[in-house]
Amino acid sequence: MIYITRRESFNAAHKLAREDWSLDKNTEVYGKCANPNWHGHNYQLYVTVKGEVNPETGFLVDLKWLKQLINVNVIDKVDHKNLNIDVDFMQGKLASTENLAIAIWDILKPLIAESDAELHSIKLYETENNFVEYLG
Ligand code: NI
Numbered sequence: 001m002i003y004i005t006r007r008e009s010f011n012a013a014h015k016l017a018r019e020d021w022s023l024d025k026n027t028e029v030y031g032k033c034a035n036p037n038w039h040g041h042n043y044q045l046y047v048t049v050k051g052e053v054n055p056e057t058g059f060l061v062d063l064k065w066l067k068q069l070i071n072v073n074v075i076d077k078v079d080h081k082n083l084n085i086d087v088d089f090m091q092g093k094l095a096s097t098e099n100l101a102i103a104i105w106d107i108l109k110p111l112i113a114e115s116d117a118e119l120h121s122i123k124l125y126e127t128e129n130n131f132v133e134y135l136g
Contacts, residue, residue, distance in 0.1 A: 003120055005048040006066045010079035012087075013040045014095040038082065043100075044131075045074070046123035047108060051116055061117045073107050097126040101134045109136070 015038050016030035017023075026034040033039065047070055051060050078087055083095040089107060093099045101124040112119045125131040 001050055002053055002060050003048050003050045004060050004063070004117075005046050006063055006070060008045045008047070008067070008070050008075050010043050010045065010075050011040055012043060012078050012081055012083050013038045014083040015039065016094060016096060018094070038084075041126050043078075043097075044125035045070070045104065046121075046125075047104075048120040048123070049112055049115075049117040050120040051118055054116060061112075061115055065115070066112075069111055070108065073111060074104050097124050097130070097132045098134075100124060101132045105134050105136060 014033070015035055016033040017026040017036070021029070023034070023036065047066065049061055049066065053060055077089070078100075081087055083090050083100065089103045090100065093103065101122045104124070105119065105122045108122070109119045120135065122134045123131055124134075
């Protein structure tokens with residue numbers, strides 16, 4: 001079993017706030033991320049797939065294919081967008097890094113399964129110091 005990772009970047013706005021909570025309560029729980037007038041992050045997305053090396057090509061997957069798959073199905077939908085408002089697959093969800101990573105997993109898992117590889121993990125950095133990792 002071998003693992004290979006493709007990194008992509010995107011910039012997006014969001015806020016973390018529950019509509020059924022007051023601003024005070026949201027600020028208490030989510031801090032600066034509850035700012036009613038939004039804020040942005042420079043996200044880094046790491047998509048790791050696993051499988052066996054194809055003896056003919058020497059590849060696990062063609063990284064050009066993986067790049068294209070991630071860009072068309074995820075990056076184009078979130079880059080320079082508002083995660084709370086603009087992104088169809090985040091509708092009705094709190095726009096946390098955790099929920100975003102799970103949503104990206106749910107999108108990419110079946111698409112990658114069409115190749116010889118399998119999705120292993122989604123790692124999503126919201127800041128240099130904070131990231132989540134999801135393995136399904
Ligand atoms: Ni934030």
